[in-house]
């Protein structure tokens with residue numbers, strides 16, 4: 001297979017397992033984001049792919065060859081880490097040309113490649129500027145360009161945008177994704193920012209405690225979370241306890257949610273329902289009864305907080321579709337089956 005494969009990769013530090021039996025296949029040209037809470041093993045996994053850490057067991061395979069024991073500098077990688085490590089005393093062009101210079105590439109070819117890359121990162125004509133005179137975002141682009149100078153097989157980035165302010169960071173996410181698509185380079189980015197992951201990735205890999213909990217497209221992760229951890233970690237969600245009736249149908253507070261079945265043999269479970277999928281209506285025999293406890297109007301969206309006999313639920317709507325409710329109102333909650341995800345774990 002062309003691309004990267006992680007086969008049962010485990011990393012232990014003494015008795016502590018930082019990465020636990022990770023299995024992942026990254027087809028050539030894919031953009032993958034490793035996402036998860038602090039300490040879940042993202043950086044350790046990236047460092048093993050980079051050859052900076054050796055797996056305790058398992059294999060790393062690139063384009064069909066086992067590279068587990070190959071040193072970093074022979075892996076054909078481009079890397080950008082949080083501390084960009086640009087050479088402050090060199091110009092933009094000298095920084096970008098550095099990987100070619102140490103390989104003894106001819107001056108003319110170096111210059112040509114630098115110009116190509118400067119166009120690619122939207123900084124044409126910047127070759128002679130000192131890097132310490134650049135803005136944060138410009139420096140970030142130079143670090144990215146330098147990592148791409150030798151057209152690597154794999155592009156690895158660890159929290160590359162975390163030092164930037166929110167606005168610039170969002171712009172750079174779009175830029176990085178567009179650049180990756182233009183070059184078709186297999187890219188793996190570590191981030192703890194789910195918006196960033198959703199913006200850039202073909203595949204989001206959600207990790208917790210050293211394990212992959214789900215690896216799927218952003219929309220699938222959001223719409224069909226594999227378990228409770230993923231449902232709760234990605235976006236915000238409502239977790240509702242459900243019980244099976246005699247026909248196996250899910251019920252909330254005694255009301256059947258038509259079309260949602262619990263797996264055979266399971267009498268209780270939790271369902272995840274996104275706030276934008278909670279619809280409010282007038283109370284009736286087919287709705288779940290709730291009371292409005294708080295309304296937060298954020299301009300673009302309105303959050304309606306509800307109490308469903310002790311369970312807190314949030315419904316999000318836009319001003320246009322805003323239900324006419326006030327704090328203290330009794331309302332009916334309607335859940336359509338396609339928005340309810342039954343979580344077994």
Ligand SMILES: Nc1ncnc2c1ncn2[C@@H]1O[C@H](COP(=O)(O)OP(=O)(O)OP(=O)(O)O)[C@@H](O)[C@H]1O
Pocket residue numbers: 013016018036037038039040041042043044045192
């Ligand atoms: N060299 C090491 N020796 C011992 N423990 C380590 C070492 N490197 C990492 N760890 C531990 O392994 C776990 C995973 O660390 P890692 O840096 O991969 O997490 P992370 O998901 O990247 O977290 P963050 O988002 O905070 O950077 C942590 O509990 C960390 O303390």
